[in-house]
Amino acid sequence: MTPKDKSRSASLAIKGGRVIDPVNKIDAEMDLLLREGRVAEVAARNKLRGSADQTFNARGLIVAPGFIDLHVHLREPGQSYKETIATGTAAAAAGGFATVCCMPNTAPVADNAEIIAWITDPARGAVVTVFPIAAATVGSQGERLTDFRALQRAGAVAVTDDGRPILNDDIMRQALATAAQLGIPVVQHAEDTRLTAGCSINEGPTSFRLGLRGMSDSAEAAVVERDTALARSANAHLHVAHVSTAAALKSIRRARRNNLNVTCEVTPHHFTLIDENVGGYDTRFKMNPPLRSAADREALIVALGDGTIDAIASDHAPHARYEKEVEFDRAAFGVTGLETALALAITRLHRENHLQLMRMVELFTAGPARALNLRGRGNLSRGAPADVTIFDPAKRWTFDASKSLSRSRNTPFDGWQLTGKAVATIVGGRFAYRAD
Amino acid sequence: MRKSGSLLGIEQLDPDDINRVLRLARRMHGGRPRPLLRNRRIALLFYEPSTRTRVSFEFAAKALGAITTLVHATASSIEKGETLVDTGLTLRATGADAIVIRHPSSGAPHLLARHVDIPVINAGDGLHEHPTQALLDAYTILRHKKQLRGLHVAIVGDIYHSRVARSNIHLLGKSGAHVVLCGPPGLLPEVAAGLAPNVRITRHIEEALRAADVVMVLRVQKERLAGLPLHMDEYVAGYQVTPERLLLARRDAILMHPGPMIRGAEISGDLADAPASVITEQVANGVCVRMAVLLTALGAAR
Numbered sequence: 001m002t003p004k005d006k007s008r009s010a011s012l013a014i015k016g017g018r019v020i021d022p023v024n025k026i027d028a029e030m031d032l033l034l035r036e037g038r039v040a041e042v043a044a045r046n047k048l049r050g051s052a053d054q055t056f057n058a059r060g061l062i063v064a065p066g067f068i069d070l071h072v073h074l075r076e077p078g079q080s081y082k083e084t085i086a087t088g089t090a091a092a093a094a095g096g097f098a099t100v101c102c103m104p105n106t107a108p109v110a111d112n113a114e115i116i117a118w119i120t121d122p123a124r125g126a127v128v129t130v131f132p133i134a135a136a137t138v139g140s141q142g143e144r145l146t147d148f149r150a151l152q153r154a155g156a157v158a159v160t161d162d163g164r165p166i167l168n169d170d171i172m173r174q175a176l177a178t179a180a181q182l183g184i185p186v187v188q189h190a191e192d193t194r195l196t197a198g199c200s201i202n203e204g205p206t207s208f209r210l211g212l213r214g215m216s217d218s219a220e221a222a223v224v225e226r227d228t229a230l231a232r233s234a235n236a237h238l239h240v241a242h243v244s245t246a247a248a249l250k251s252i253r254r255a256r257r258n259n260l261n262v263t264c265e266v267t268p269h270h271f272t273l274i275d276e277n278v279g280g281y282d283t284r285f286k287m288n289p290p291l292r293s294a295a296d297r298e299a300l301i302v303a304l305g306d307g308t309i310d311a312i313a314s315d316h317a318p319h320a321r322y323e324k325e326v327e328f329d330r331a332a333f334g335v336t337g338l339e340t341a342l343a344l345a346i347t348r349l350h351r352e353n354h355l356q357l358m359r360m361v362e363l364f365t366a367g368p369a370r371a372l373n374l375r376g377r378g379n380l381s382r383g384a385p386a387d388v389t390i391f392d393p394a395k396r397w398t399f400d401a402s403k404s405l406s407r408s409r410n411t412p413f414d415g416w417q418l419t420g421k422a423v424a425t426i427v428g429g430r431f432a433y434r435a436d
Numbered sequence: 437m438r439k440s441g442s443l444l445g446i447e448q449l450d451p452d453d454i455n456r457v458l459r460l461a462r463r464m465h466g467g468r469p470r471p472l473l474r475n476r477r478i479a480l481l482f483y484e485p486s487t488r489t490r491v492s493f494e495f496a497a498k499a500l501g502a503i504t505t506l507v508h509a510t511a512s513s514i515e516k517g518e519t520l521v522d523t524g525l526t527l528r529a530t531g532a533d534a535i536v537i538r539h540p541s542s543g544a545p546h547l548l549a550r551h552v553d554i555p556v557i558n559a560g561d562g563l564h565e566h567p568t569q570a571l572l573d574a575y576t577i578l579r580h581k582k583q584l585r586g587l588h589v590a591i592v593g594d595i596y597h598s599r600v601a602r603s604n605i606h607l608l609g610k611s612g613a614h615v616v617l618c619g620p621p622g623l624l625p626e627v628a629a630g631l632a633p634n635v636r637i638t639r640h641i642e643e644a645l646r647a648a649d650v651v652m653v654l655r656v657q658k659e660r661l662a663g664l665p666l667h668m669d670e671y672v673a674g675y676q677v678t679p680e681r682l683l684l685a686r687r688d689a690i691l692m693h694p695g696p697m698i699r700g701a702e703i704s705g706d707l708a709d710a711p712a713s714v715i716t717e718q719v720a721n722g723v724c725v726r727m728a729v730l731l732t733a734l735g736a737a738r
Binding site: 209211213 | 447521
């Protein structure tokens with residue numbers, strides 16, 4: 001829900017920037033007027049008809065629809081030692097995200113309307129819009145569906161058992177059919193956990209060298225293949241979370257060609273790093289799905305360009321230091337990512353792999369809005385929510401994890417020199433983040 | 437060995453490091469060593485059962501005058517849930533000068549070495565490495581062969597689950613031996629050939645043993661199979677090292693096994709007692725090699 005704030009500026013003009021809005025096919029120097037929480041006007045330089053109480057000078061900067069992160073772990077309720085909704089959304093705002101969708105693997109699991117309402121309560125102190133994704137089965141035990149309708153009414157935008165994939169064919173079929181009636185997607189973390197017990201890294205030369213049990217790419221692809229078949233018969237919307245392998249992309253492409261409603265996301269760490277980067281058992285590089293091969297990374301970069309992938313999502317997964325400073329095979333899976341996602345996209349995709357900025361912005365805005373049916377978001381059409389991300393695509397900076405706004409520090413990108421940074425994040429017409 | 441003195445694996449060593457340890461081991465062999473580690477404290481931190489490795493480390497340390505203490509996972513604070521890092525810091529605080537660690541998790545010695553400022557010696561970590569075993573194997577080979585360079589070494593058996601195999605592949609590969617790995621696909625993935633230079637794979641034991649100078653046999657680690665289907669009779673038919681198969685090797689070939697050995701499984705019943713076998717000698721050589729490793733780690737090597 002959009003945070004309410006009395007200090008909300010009644011009107012704000014953003015002038016002199018380069019507006020990139022994929023939905024409206026705009027890539028031009030334009031001015032933008034936000035009023036009463038909505039986009040009021042987008043006009044040629046100095047041609048705004050309305051006036052504003054406040055003006056933001058965006059000269060040299062890119063002005064885009066507010067970024068949306070479809071996949072974050074905010075850890076509340078129950079695990080506030082890792083992250084809180086307040087700290088997680090502060091990190092999101094600093095990374096340029098105006099909207100985040102949070103995963104239900106909290107303690108207790110977000111499987112009922114009360115917990116969904118608790119998460120979206122303004123008392124949690126969110127500084128960006130939070131859309132919860134609810135558990136698809138009770139306790140994410142994979143046995144009995146939750147009440148999708150009640151969860152949707154409480155504010156959930158999708159259902160998933162993220163991290164505990166739904167392997168039972170019949171439960172997955174029921175989940176897809178029920179979600180289809182309500183017009184919401186089922187999000188699946190595609191991993192056949194029967195094939196990955198005890199695994200902590202990708203299967204390949206690196207896992208052999210380190211003596212760590214490896215997850216095969218087929219453990220991901222097999223679940224995607226099964227899910228797309230079930231989505232077809234249920235006429236449902238399947239969203240594949242953090243796709244990481246060339247093999248899974250093949251299934252997704254085939255489903256798309258057959259006009260199935262299948263969407264997917266990729267994380268910055270998967271398009272940036274590979275399994276070899278784990279080096280000498282550095283648990284900051286341990287996440288699930290694991291870092292894959294160079295060929296898989298190459299396939300992800302191609303799929304980001306050709307439209308197979310709908311969204312970049314951080315899979316921001318904060319963990320306390322003591323959960324990571326243990327033996328590699330015992331360490332928690334997951335990395336933080338909200339504050340580095342944009343910079344990694346600019347550095348690796350735009351600058352090194354020549355992805356157009358228009359397409360990159362789409363992957364942070366219109367793409368994720370479409371993937372989870374966040375209607376009206378991800379564009380700067382008149383009347384849309386006044387969510388705007390202003391970033392400097394040329395700013396060179398060094399990420400210092402010790403200064404992260406997240407409560408946790410488990411990032412592989414500490415000390416990385418990056419290019420591109422959010423300058424301001426505007427949520428509902430007010431600044432959720434503004435660089436000094 | 438590296439600046440810290442730690443020995444985490446063979447992978448990080450270069451041939452000169454290896455030769456230095458082996459030369460030092462030769463000096464320690466047989467004679468009455470001087471107490472070069474008098475009153476140095478060495479903690480033996482064992483998270484897994486072990487006979488030969490633990491005993492030979494302890495004898496090696498004591499022969500050099502060091503004080504040892506055994507910390508076993510089931511009889512210490514570890515059982516109460518203390519983390520490896522905290523246990524390491526505790527040992528350091530009590531005055532340990534070095535830690536020898538055996539652990540079921542690959543990379544555990546690396547974690548420990550990052551958090552304590554004393555040498556950490558890997559006595560076997562998960563499926564990863566067992567560097568002192570590879571060093572004593574090289575030492576044993578060199579008691580019988582002039583040099584490692586150019587030798588044909590066959591390693592037969594469960595290579596996937598073997599930290600001994602990984603350490604030996606690194607050591608032999610970088611020393612210029614020709615290594616042939618042999619085992620069924622489930623126990624020997626194709627990627628194994630990429631671990632070090634001069635390594636290839638065959639699925640035919642006859643091909644592996646033909647003209648071999650050294651035959652290393654590895655145990656099938658049934659406890660680590662994790663659901664992998666393996667029919668022991670098929671394994672025996674295809675991969676057991678038998679007297680008939682060993683005839684394919686060079687006449688002066690030596691037969692090695694790091695133990696524990698399961699007679700009748702990876703090796704035929706009496707072959708371990710054949711003249712070609714140096715299996716007991718391997719165990720004996722463990723002491724002088726570990727003396728050399730401890731001296732090097734603690735900076736007392738001269």
